[in-house]
Amino acid sequence: MPRVDPSDSDAKATLPGSLGEGLTLEAIRPLFPLFEHASTGAISVDAEARLTWINDSYCRLLGIEDPASAIGRPVAEVVPHTRMPEVVRNGRPILLDIMEFEDHQLVVMRLPLHDRKSGKISGAVAFIVFDDLEPLTPLIGKYRRLQNDLAAARRALAKRGARYDMGDFIGASPSVLEVKRRARLAAARATPVLLLGETGTGKEVLAQAIHGASPRGDSSFVAVNVAAVPENLLEAEFFGVVPGAFTGADRRPRQGKFQLADGGTLFLDEVGDMPLAVQAKLLRALQEGEVEPLGSNEVKRVDVRVIAATSCDLEAMVAEGSFRSDLYYRLNVLRIRVPPLRERLADLGILCETILGKLAQESGESRAEITNEAVMLLHQHDWPGNIRELRNTLEQTLALNEACHVIDAPELLAALPYQPLERHSRTTVAPIRAMAEVVAEAERTALQNALAACRGNKSRAARLLGIPRSVLYEKLAKLSEKPDT
Numbered sequence: 001m002p003r004v005d006p007s008d009s010d011a012k013a014t015l016p017g018s019l020g021e022g023l024t025l026e027a028i029r030p031l032f033p034l035f036e037h038a039s040t041g042a043i044s045v046d047a048e049a050r051l052t053w054i055n056d057s058y059c060r061l062l063g064i065e066d067p068a069s070a071i072g073r074p075v076a077e078v079v080p081h082t083r084m085p086e087v088v089r090n091g092r093p094i095l096l097d098i099m100e101f102e103d104h105q106l107v108v109m110r111l112p113l114h115d116r117k118s119g120k121i122s123g124a125v126a127f128i129v130f131d132d133l134e135p136l137t138p139l140i141g142k143y144r145r146l147q148n149d150l151a152a153a154r155r156a157l158a159k160r161g162a163r164y165d166m167g168d169f170i171g172a173s174p175s176v177l178e179v180k181r182r183a184r185l186a187a188a189r190a191t192p193v194l195l196l197g198e199t200g201t202g203k204e205v206l207a208q209a210i211h212g213a214s215p216r217g218d219s220s221f222v223a224v225n226v227a228a229v230p231e232n233l234l235e236a237e238f239f240g241v242v243p244g245a246f247t248g249a250d251r252r253p254r255q256g257k258f259q260l261a262d263g264g265t266l267f268l269d270e271v272g273d274m275p276l277a278v279q280a281k282l283l284r285a286l287q288e289g290e291v292e293p294l295g296s297n298e299v300k301r302v303d304v305r306v307i308a309a310t311s312c313d314l315e316a317m318v319a320e321g322s323f324r325s326d327l328y329y330r331l332n333v334l335r336i337r338v339p340p341l342r343e344r345l346a347d348l349g350i351l352c353e354t355i356l357g358k359l360a361q362e363s364g365e366s367r368a369e370i371t372n373e374a375v376m377l378l379h380q381h382d383w384p385g386n387i388r389e390l391r392n393t394l395e396q397t398l399a400l401n402e403a404c405h406v407i408d409a410p411e412l413l414a415a416l417p418y419q420p421l422e423r424h425s426r427t428t429v430a431p432i433r434a435m436a437e438v439v440a441e442a443e444r445t446a447l448q449n450a451l452a453a454c455r456g457n458k459s460r461a462a463r464l465l466g467i468p469r470s471v472l473y474e475k476l477a478k479l480s481e482k483p484d485t
């Protein structure tokens with residue numbers, strides 16, 4: 001293989017005739033003497049990535065005693081980690097790259113060369129732009145730190161939706177251990193999960209824990225409470241809206257929960273409350289991995305793992321035709337039944353301990369203890385609202401008993417829900433209270449009684465009370481913001 005003479009006087013110092021033809025050896029050759037002296041390393045190769053020229057300082061750096069012996073050899077044998085064969089193969093320049101060499105890094109540029117007549121790749125040149133990154137260390141360090149901060153911020157943002165992990169699902173009764181075993185199984189798989197259980201049993205806690213322990217744990221966890229979204233907005237909520245999709249629609253596009261959960265997990269709470277028309281679209285999104293925003297006729301691909309939850313008897317709903325059987329089978333791949341609190345009363349003690357710890361953390365006050373007698377009293381209650389209700393009861397007990405350090409049975413009695421009305425003396429005249437307060441209390445009692453009568457099933461409770469589900473949810477949300485004091 002002939003060695004190119006960089007001082008060849010025939011070289012025409014013309015720039016490539018046209019950019020379409022690319023850089024030719026003839027055009028670059030006059031620069032070789034400059035590379036010879038000014039670059040720590042410069043090489044050229046032919047169309048087979050064999051070395052045609054190497055400057056002296058590169059030979060010294062690589063420890064090559066006789067430069068002539070290197071000419072004609074495959075460049076990869078002479079220069080470790082070189083990407084010249086790639087440049088020759090695909091004809092694409094690598095304008096800036098960091099190449100590892102022993103314990104330091106070299107910043108290199110690689111350019112393909114084209115044959116003047118045929119335009120085909122005839123070889124490539126490469127030269128070291130920087131051989132000493134030391135002066136750039138502060139800059140590189142700052143860049144790396146920013147990169148790390150960005151990655152951490154992205155991870156935190158993605159995790160924003162998920163607050164709980166497996167350890168937050170409290171309990172050690174056999175039924176809870178089985179729930180956790182299945183949840184770990186679910187985390188290791190990519191299949192849909194169906195969580196069945198009454199209200200307040202911890203279905204959302206579990207869904208977040210499954211997401212967190214799954215390979216998608218660093219991506220978004222997006223929750224939608226199907227029952228809380230008015231029916232006519234559900235489709236937009238799930239699949240998004242393009243600007244001007246309907247009268248009054250936003251001018252800006254709005255992403256649906258499916259798009260927001262792309263790469264992560266979508267938690268569909270109260271999935272049994274989904275209208276049949278939306279069920280059909282949900283099924284399509286799950287089967288095809290595609291969604292169509294409202295007002296658009298373009299489909300978008302999404303990669304979403306679905307965890308659905310319900311307190312409804314989906315099988316009965318399928319039988320009566322209010323839930324699509326195909327959607328049911330799609331969701332019911334891995335089913336976990338979350339037991340109600342009354343079936344795991346053995347966990348009451350540890351649940352109280354944990355909840356009291358959390359309440360203290362949230363309020364900044366010292367942690368209250370609970371006596372064995374008080375826990376025994378809790379055993380007698382039916383807990384239709386499950387752990388949410390237990391938390392509410394403990395919170396109210398603390399609110400009703402200022403500076404309470406130990407919760408004993410008497411303190412608890414006053415806060416336990418569903419007290420028999422006879423407990424109030426009929427002879428005493430009730431103090432006059434503001435109308436708003438009386439109405440709020442009546443509303444609270446009506447909600448609690450309806451929920452108790454329906455064993456926490458919110459749809460049935462809403463029907464019983466004659467109000468839309470979304471209104472029931474609004475009222476419940478307000479109640480949980482403002483504990484009864």
Ligand SMILES: Nc1ncnc2c1ncn2[C@@H]1O[C@H](COP(=O)(O)OP(=O)(O)OP(=O)(O)O)[C@@H](O)[C@H]1O
Pocket residue numbers: 168169170171197198199200201202203204205206269311354387388391
């Ligand atoms: N096993 C558990 N350990 C600790 N806390 C729990 C557990 N289960 C539920 N909780 C607490 O109870 C409350 C209700 O839990 P969550 O929202 O997960 O219930 P849910 O079954 O999804 O209710 P719903 O069906 O009404 O949406 C939350 O405050 C949660 O922290």
